[in-house]
Amino acid sequence: MEQLDLLAIRNRQTPLNVRESSRARNMTIHVIPHRGIEIVVPRRTSAASVQRFVEKHRHWIRQTQEELDNSTDAPVDVLPQEIYLRAIDKKLEVSYQQLTGPRGWRYLGTQTIGLTCSRAHYDQGIQVLKRWLQHEGKRWLVPWLYDVADELQLSFKRVQVRGQKTRWGSYSSSGTLSINYMLLFLAPELVRYLFIHELCHTRHLNHSKKFWRLVGQFDANYKRNEKRLNNTRALIPDWLLSTTM
Numbered sequence: 255m256e257q258l259d260l261l262a263i264r265n266r267q268t269p270l271n272v273r274e275s276s277r278a279r280n281m282t283i284h285v286i287p288h289r290g291i292e293i294v295v296p297r298r299t300s301a302a303s304v305q306r307f308v309e310k311h312r313h314w315i316r317q318t319q320e321e322l323d324n325s326t327d328a329p330v331d332v333l334p335q336e337i338y339l340r341a342i343d344k345k346l347e348v349s350y351q352q353l354t355g356p357r358g359w360r361y362l363g364t365q366t367i368g369l370t371c372s373r374a375h376y377d378q379g380i381q382v383l384k385r386w387l388q389h390e391g392k393r394w395l396v397p398w399l400y401d402v403a404d405e406l407q408l409s410f411k412r413v414q415v416r417g418q419k420t421r422w423g424s425y426s427s428s429g430t431l432s433i434n435y436m437l438l439f440l441a442p443e444l445v446r447y448l449f450i451h452e453l454c455h456t457r458h459l460n461h462s463k464k465f466w467r468l469v470g471q472f473d474a475n476y477k478r479n480e481k482r483l484n485n486t487r488a489l490i491p492d493w494l495l496s497t498t499m
């Protein structure tokens with residue numbers, strides 16, 4: 255679904271982004287401080303029903319927006335000095351020394367990554383950090399996924415690590431399992447749940463009763479985890495969400 259019209263709230267134009275999610279069963283509203291509003295909708299939701307939904311909750315949106323804007327600092331487009339990868343409990347400092355060589359990153363010891371761009375070059379820095387996250391995703395998430403697959407005795411042909419904005423993972427009938435490097439910011443049990451969810455799609459390509467029964471065999475808390483997974487935006491750093499992926 256494409257970007258809907260801008261929503262006029264409080265005499266200002268608020269960016270309203272509509273995101274389809276195969277996991278969503280109901281429409282949900284996410285207010286992102288100082289930035290805009292995201293409506294997550296189940297697949298094949300019509301634009302008209304999204305519009306009705308937004309109209310119905312206009313008052314709540316306006317109130318929440320005001321509360322959040324007043325309680326959080328104005329956004330400053332600065333790159334992070336520290337990054338915490340919750341999934342693997344790893345904290346890193348980011349150093350923006352002007353390193354020599356092409357634009358990129360490299361480890362300076364085990365606790366610091368150095369970027370070959372200045373902190374003032376926001377977009378460049380984000381691009382480099384995304385490349386680094388993808389690298390970390392391949393390094394940590396992929397072997398972990400294979401471990402879970404072994405444990406569950408479910409297999410797939412190949413794995414891709416991407417930075418999809420709309421989903422944590424996916425599985426295609428061609429045998430490719432995709433995982434999002436942003437999983438690195440989530441709690442380990444949620445990453446494991448996502449792996450279980452996608453691996454179960456290797457048996458059932460849909461969200462049928464059979465599919466959920468299989469998921470439930472491997473994760474007794476799957477309902478709660480599924481919900482949590484849909485409410486994790488607060489854990490993803492702002493610098494990563496504020497740009498297009």
Ligand SMILES: [Zn+2]
Pocket residue numbers: 276451455461
């Ligand atoms: Zn699914």
